[in-house]
Amino acid sequence: MDSLTHIVLGACIGEVFIGKKFGKRALLLGAVAQSLPDIDFVASFWMPTTRDLIAHRGITHSLLFLVLVSPLLAWLADKWRRPHNIAFTTWVWFFATELMTHLALDCFNAYGTGLLEPFSHKRFCVHAMFVADPLFTILPLVVTIALLFMRTDHKRKRWAAISIGWCIFYLIIDVVNKSIVEAAVYRATGKKNITYRRHFTTPTPLNNLLWYVVLEDDKGYHIGYRSVFDRKEDVDFTYFPRNDSLLNPVKDLDELKDLFIFSQGYYTIEREGNSLVFNDLRFGQMTGWYKPRAGFVFHYYLQRPYGNNMVVQRGRFANWDKAVFKSMLHRIKGE
Template structure:
């Protein structure tokens, strides 16, 4: 998830675990603890672009990292705050719960997390939440804001952190239900349209869990469609995208290709733009694909162009985004799309 979500959620958890012992300092420590796994951004300073892409959310998002670092920081916290009635067990909970929640909720969006690094390079990605979803984050945000404002001895403090965390959990279950319902509709369509039934994934479009991208892998390419939870017509209109992976033979840096293929986990296309090969990772979605079924993909990597791929994950998300795109986005969600 985005950094702000981790900060406010960490502040609420900090209040829940240690607010009575540490006061508002518990919120600060919780916010820091929740942000620690993202320390892997430092790797970008000394790794190549593709190595950095593969390494992100790797070892620092593993269960081993959570356990080891929680124990170390708990010892440090206990030494620094000896005058507080705070047991070592509670310190471990303060750091451990926050870091575990970080790596847990990160696995619900498209990038995926390496829970079992360094023993396994497998990435866990449930594709349930977009990386920044206001309806998931708004509740702990306002809860954390209120907890900062009101006094430490206010009897309503537990109510605020419970509401902030509880409503986010409820929204997560709502998102899971929407994905389950979308997957059911996909399977009906695959059967009716005679498409492969086991090679597909669904992922939410940006900032919501109401409009979903559906990607079906079939032979040498992919069928992509969109479904809103409000659609009355169950039929999905798929657009075809060829993989064109033979173009990767033209790439000189074969290590770069291997890294990208590992990161894409089998869902990618290759095309040319101005004589430059682009490697597109499909699971990050299209650029306003609900408006233009054949739109380009949001994640694209320039092959054989060192230095041209800064902020590669983020740069395509809002290309061509304007008032008309926003209108078509809302129309596709709420006007049944048909």
């Protein structure tokens, strides 16, 4: 999830756990605690881009990190500003809940999370939420701001609990919408006799109503879009070949080996000018519901590694304008 969501949800959890005894400092401590796994961003200062892609959401997003760090943070907090009347077990549960919430939320979007690091490099990904969803974040954001000024103790905890409840409810909506889309894709591919060996569905930017669908076969991918409000049974797919043969001149590149791991095998290769481009399909297309042949958000220049700054982010809202936004709204409505 985006940093803002972790900060405000962490603050609300802090209020519920220790707000009554720790005051408004609980908001700050909660925000910091839930943001802690993202300390791995410092690796980007010295790691090559592709190694950094693999390192992010790695060991600091693992269950081992949670188990080791929660009691350590609890011990430090217990020693801080004594005397206080917060039990050590309360500190442990507080930090464990903050860290577990961060890990669970990150599993919901496309990047994937290394829960079993360093014992396994498998990335866990539910593909049920876009990395930033305003409707998910808005209530804990408003509540966190209000808590900075609110004084009544019982109202503070109640509002913090309501915001956490909203987030849980919204995650349930995500899962329900995903199941609706999955069922529709299953029916559509059956009618079209499309065979595939694996697939995923994931939300398009800033919503959980219009979904991006990728079906993989031996030579490439069928890519389409499905709204939870679509009335027709059919899904319109556009085919993208994988183009593995284009990789022969660069097959020994270290960056390429990293990208194979990072993409979990969902990739295509294309030529752009004098450079080969590696597309990671998991992050979607740039306005693909509007232009089915649109380029992909994550595109890495294999022969121009110096041109890959912000590779995950740079294409996320590229080519957006008023027409694109209106087309998304129409597509969400099933039109």
